[in-house]
Amino acid sequence: MKRRSLWALVPVVLWAALVLGAWVLPAKEISLSERRPLAQMPAVTGETVLNGRFMADFEKASLDQFPLREGFRRMKSLFHTLCLGQKDNHGIYLTEGTAVKQEYPLNVTSLEHALGRFNRVYRDYLEPGGCRVYAAMVPDKGYFLAEKTGHLALDYGQMEQLLREGMPWAEYVDITGSLTAGDYYRTDTHWRQERLLGTAALLCQAMGAEEPREEDFRAAALEEPFYGVYYGQAALPMEPDGLYVLESDLLAACTVCDYETGAVTGVYNRDPGSRDLYDVFLGGAKALLTIENPGASTDRELILFRDSFGSSLAPLLVQGYARVTLVDIRYVNPGLLGQLLEFDGQDVLFLYSSLVLNNSAAIK
Numbered sequence: 001m002k003r004r005s006l007w008a009l010v011p012v013v014l015w016a017a018l019v020l021g022a023w024v025l026p027a028k029e030i031s032l033s034e035r036r037p038l039a040q041m042p043a044v045t046g047e048t049v050l051n052g053r054f055m056a057d058f059e060k061a062s063l064d065q066f067p068l069r070e071g072f073r074r075m076k077s078l079f080h081t082l083c084l085g086q087k088d089n090h091g092i093y094l095t096e097g098t099a100v101k102q103e104y105p106l107n108v109t110s111l112e113h114a115l116g117r118f119n120r121v122y123r124d125y126l127e128p129g130g131c132r133v134y135a136a137m138v139p140d141k142g143y144f145l146a147e148k149t150g151h152l153a154l155d156y157g158q159m160e161q162l163l164r165e166g167m168p169w170a171e172y173v174d175i176t177g178s179l180t181a182g183d184y185y186r187t188d189t190h191w192r193q194e195r196l197l198g199t200a201a202l203l204c205q206a207m208g209a210e211e212p213r214e215e216d217f218r219a220a221a222l223e224e225p226f227y228g229v230y231y232g233q234a235a236l237p238m239e240p241d242g243l244y245v246l247e248s249d250l251l252a253a254c255t256v257c258d259y260e261t262g263a264v265t266g267v268y269n270r271d272p273g274s275r276d277l278y279d280v281f282l283g284g285a286k287a288l289l290t291i292e293n294p295g296a297s298t299d300r301e302l303i304l305f306r307d308s309f310g311s312s313l314a315p316l317l318v319q320g321y322a323r324v325t326l327v328d329i330r331y332v333n334p335g336l337l338g339q340l341l342e343f344d345g346q347d348v349l350f351l352y353s354s355l356v357l358n359n360s361a362a363i364k
Contacts, residue, residue, distance in 0.1 A: 092234035095149045098186040099230035099238065100141045104152035106159055107358045114360035115166035118350055121305065121334050122169055129343030131303070134207055135170040137163060138309045138353040140189065144181035154354060163357075170350065173206045175199050185241045188228020189355060190278055193312040194219045194244040200316035207347050209300065209320025216319075217246040226277045243277050251315055253295055259288035259340065267291065267315045281311035287331035288340060291315070296322035301346040303327060307356045321347075330362040 042048060042057035049055075091102050118135075126133055139156055146153035156176075164172050183195040201211040225240035251267050258265070270280045282289055285308060301323045304310055310326060318324055325341065332340075356363075 090233050092230050092236075093149065093151055094234070094236060094238070095145050096181065098141065098145070098181065098184070099228075099234050099236070100145050100151070101189070101230065101355070102146070102151050103140060103142055103154055103355060103358060106155045108162070110360045111159065111162055111357050112166070114352070114357050114363050115163070117329060117334060117360075117363045118167060118305070121329070121337070122167075124334070125337055125341075125343040126348055127169070130345045131343055131348045132207070132346075133167075133170040133348045133350070134173055134203070135163060135167050135350040136173040136175050136203065137357065138191070138351065139176050139179065140353060140355050141181055141184050143176065143354070144179075154358060156354065159354060159357065167350070171206065173203055175202055178202050185226065185228050185243075187226070187231040187238055187241050188278065189230070189353075190228070190309060191312065192244070193246055193281065193316070196313055196316055197246075200313060203349065203351075204317060204320050207302075207320075207349070209302070209317070209347065210298070212316050212319050216250065217248045219244045220247050222277065222280065224277055228278075229276075243280070245280060246316065250293065250295055250319060253293075254315075254318060255292045255294075256282060257290045257292070258283065258286055259290070260286065278308070278311075282314065282326070284308075284311070285328065285331065286326070287328055289326045291318055291324040291326075293318050293322055293324070296320075298322060301325070303341070303343075303346050303348045305329065305348070305350045305352075307352050309353045310351050313351065329364050331364075333364045 042053070047053075048057070092099050093102060094100075122133065125131075137160060140154075142151070142153040143156055145151075160172075160174070178199040179191070183199075184191050197212055197214050197217065204211040222243045222245070224243075226243040227240050231238055231240070245268050247268075254267050256265050256267055256269075257263075265283065267282065268280050269283050270277070271283060274284055276284065278284070282291075291314065296319075298320065300321050302317060302321045303325045304314055304317070305327050306314070307328065307330065310328075314324055314326055327337070327341075
């Protein structure tokens with residue numbers, strides 16, 4: 001009987017130790033796997049206790065600061081997938097060693113919102129400026145993997161058709177045939193720059209610009225392992241990716257100007273405070289950037305309307321242009337572009353991922 005009583009005390013002691021650890025152990029500032037700041041223990045004041053704010057903040061902090069939290073998250077994910085037989089965890093599933101987000105169904109309203117913003121840009125700036133306009137969609141990994149694993153996926157054929165019909169003033173470039181599932185990071189949404197020379201060449205060919213040559217580039221590995229956004233969301237055991245950048249003499253001579261800060265940097269740089277290694281490509285999310293190519297044999301210019309996928313692709317398009325300007329209208333209102341840029345006969349490429357097009361509320 002005593003032995004049974006002792007065993008009954010084990011979970012109580014364990015629970016007490018974990019609760020005590022949440023109070024005593026140093027609080028963590030961020031969750032690297034989830035890429036977000038963690039809630040901190042609130043200060044105890046008479047006002048916050050009486051109005052109930054202390055308990056609400058304490059509940060959030062205790063969940064975020066719970067000892068062995070990452071281990072418990074992983075155990076929960078493994079239980080749901082291995083024991084309960086769930087095909088995904090938080091909408092993320094694993095197949096062929098890669099994590100994929102189940103994106104479904106096609107949000108026509110979201111796509112129409114994006115097309116409305118693109119049409120405004122064309123009407124206000126590109127048509128009056130006599131620009132040559134092109135468009136391409138970056139499929140997510142589900143395009144290549146969902147059907148064979150029995151998961152739901154977007155109707156990419158319908159999405160492409162709606163894009164073509166909604167942007168009749170742009171020449172649509174189908175890049176899906178130049179990509180495979182292996183061209184994306186296993187733990188992240190994004191594509192791998194070192195695998196994109198064929199895609200860049202296809203786009204340059206469509207725009208009549210000089211294509212990048214594979215022999216001009218060399219892949220350089222970053223020392224830090226890359227834990228993509230799906231690594232934290234899925235909370236499943238995965239090996240990190242290796243992240244490579246493509247270097248060349250041409251890119252080493254290029255400079256990048258950030259319109260927001262006025263800073264001039266190289267093509268590859270990363271804010272020391274950034275938690276995302278992918279930000280090494282052009283410094284991450286920026287409203288307006290210009291890449292200057294002093295070695296260009298032409299005076300042609302390209303304006304790239306893009307999301308984060310364009311950050312790693314843009315350096316591979318530089319060879320055929322004296323200047324490449326990247327515009328992210330998630331961070332700058334299209335109504336202000338006339339004050340920031342001059343539109344005068346440039347090539348213009350709209351390059352957006354299917355994930356952003358299907359969740360386009362952030363496009364201003």
